[in-house]
Amino acid sequence: MSVFEQPTLSPVGPPPASAPASQPLPRSAPAPNATLATRVELTESMAIFGIVLDSPMIGFKPGQYVSLGLARDDGLLQRAYSIVALGADGFRVELFIRRVPDGALSPVLWTLEPGARVRLGPPKGLFVLDADDPRPRVFIGTGTGLAPLLAMLGELAARGDGAPNVLIHGVSYRTELAYAERVESWLGGGLDLWYIPAVSRPDDSRNSGWTGTTGRADAVLARVLGEDRSLAAGVAYMCGNPSMIEACSAVLTEGGMAASDVRSERFHTPAAGAPVLRQM
Amino acid sequence: MSFVIAEPCVDRMDQSCVAVCPVDCISSEPGADRKFFIDPDQCIQCGSCASVCPNGAIYPLNDVPVDWIDYAWIDAAWFRDRGVAREVLGEVLQDAAAAGVTVG
Numbered sequence: 001m002s003v004f005e006q007p008t009l010s011p012v013g014p015p016p017a018s019a020p021a022s023q024p025l026p027r028s029a030p031a032p033n034a035t036l037a038t039r040v041e042l043t044e045s046m047a048i049f050g051i052v053l054d055s056p057m058i059g060f061k062p063g064q065y066v067s068l069g070l071a072r073d074d075g076l077l078q079r080a081y082s083i084v085a086l087g088a089d090g091f092r093v094e095l096f097i098r099r100v101p102d103g104a105l106s107p108v109l110w111t112l113e114p115g116a117r118v119r120l121g122p123p124k125g126l127f128v129l130d131a132d133d134p135r136p137r138v139f140i141g142t143g144t145g146l147a148p149l150l151a152m153l154g155e156l157a158a159r160g161d162g163a164p165n166v167l168i169h170g171v172s173y174r175t176e177l178a179y180a181e182r183v184e185s186w187l188g189g190g191l192d193l194w195y196i197p198a199v200s201r202p203d204d205s206r207n208s209g210w211t212g213t214t215g216r217a218d219a220v221l222a223r224v225l226g227e228d229r230s231l232a233a234g235v236a237y238m239c240g241n242p243s244m245i246e247a248c249s250a251v252l253t254e255g256g257m258a259a260s261d262v263r264s265e266r267f268h269t270p271a272a273g274a275p276v277l278r279q280m
Numbered sequence: 281m282s283f284v285i286a287e288p289c290v291d292r293m294d295q296s297c298v299a300v301c302p303v304d305c306i307s308s309e310p311g312a313d314r315k316f317f318i319d320p321d322q323c324i325q326c327g328s329c330a331s332v333c334p335n336g337a338i339y340p341l342n343d344v345p346v347d348w349i350d351y352a353w354i355d356a357a358w359f360r361d362r363g364v365a366r367e368v369l370g371e372v373l374q375d376a377a378a379a380g381v382t383v384g
Contacts, residue, residue: 080302
């Protein structure tokens with residue numbers, strides 16, 4: 001993999017030695033620790049980012065997220081993104097990101113060239129796969145909410161897991177159905193997986209020719225649970241916008257799944273004009 | 281706007297929030313503090329902390345219950361002067377106790 005030379009970044013100066021007590025306590029400004037290697041644009045607003053860390057990430061559990069930060073003149077601008085995959089050597093991190101039109105960081109990410117230096121935080125989050133649970137698993141992701149589910153399924157594929165799995169990937173338009181080839185390669189590798197890509201707007205011209213599953217994620221889920229009653233005794237992993245998670249949680253629990261077995265990660269979009277993160 | 285850790289954290293300090301914060305903006309000094317504090321200058325409003333807090337102690341700034349609005353100031357102050365923040369927290373807790381509100 002080739003990356004360009006590191007661009008020069010404006011250093012954040014140290015706090016004055018005699019800072020009065022009312023000033024912020026001295027804090028080390030986190031320096032860039034990774035390089036953007038690739039950006040593959042799937043649609044106008046969805047892209048897959050390949051980032052190479054200077055030193056390997058430690059302690060990542062499939063399902064977790066990481067903060068991605070860019071040095072700006074007035075500090076470090078950060079947002080959290082779920083990890084799609086971490087390379088076996090721990091250096092290469094893959095992120096699946098939606099561009100939020102009024103977002104603070106994502107529009108800037110679309111302007112970066114390979115070689116740009118970025119800051120990745122440590123892996124965080126409690127939405128993680130319990131790979132040793134032998135029960136059926138229902139994975140539901142909408143849009144880029146597929147990201148942490150891919151990390152989980154990749155782990156299961158690598159382990160040669162034997163439990164039955166269902167993956168519902170809900171999108172508005174068929175062009176947003178990312179990672180189908182990767183999922184299908186896992187199927188070919190023997191993973192027990194019922195893969196259901198679904199578009200929620202079948203009548204839109206952008207979905208013309210689509211002959212697959214249609215409907216919102218919760219409606220598709222209800223049909224799936226109706227076809228395979230054994231899934232209700234399993235566990236669910238969901239990631240996406242809060243309204244989808246609420247709707248699908250209701251379908252799962254009404255279908256007989258224990259509330260404690262319904263696990264989710266919600267994607268929040270901070271309000272426009274969110275404060276830029278400053279590292280003093 | 282950021283998130284704020286209010287009174288239900290006092291003397292409970294579950295720490296789940298610390299484990300999930302992607303930008304490590306939640307802090308406390310072991311042995312010296314009775315709650316955790318969110319740095320409003322670093323918080324990216326992801327809401328992860330609020331979603332995992334077992335004590336329901338964390339709110340977006342605009343949604344902090346009125347009785348606990350002082351905690352927004354206390355959280356911000358802690359990152360500038362811990363002593364002052366602890367002092368004000370003590371006063372707020374005393375006032376709450378005097379008003380008959382259950383604390384901790």
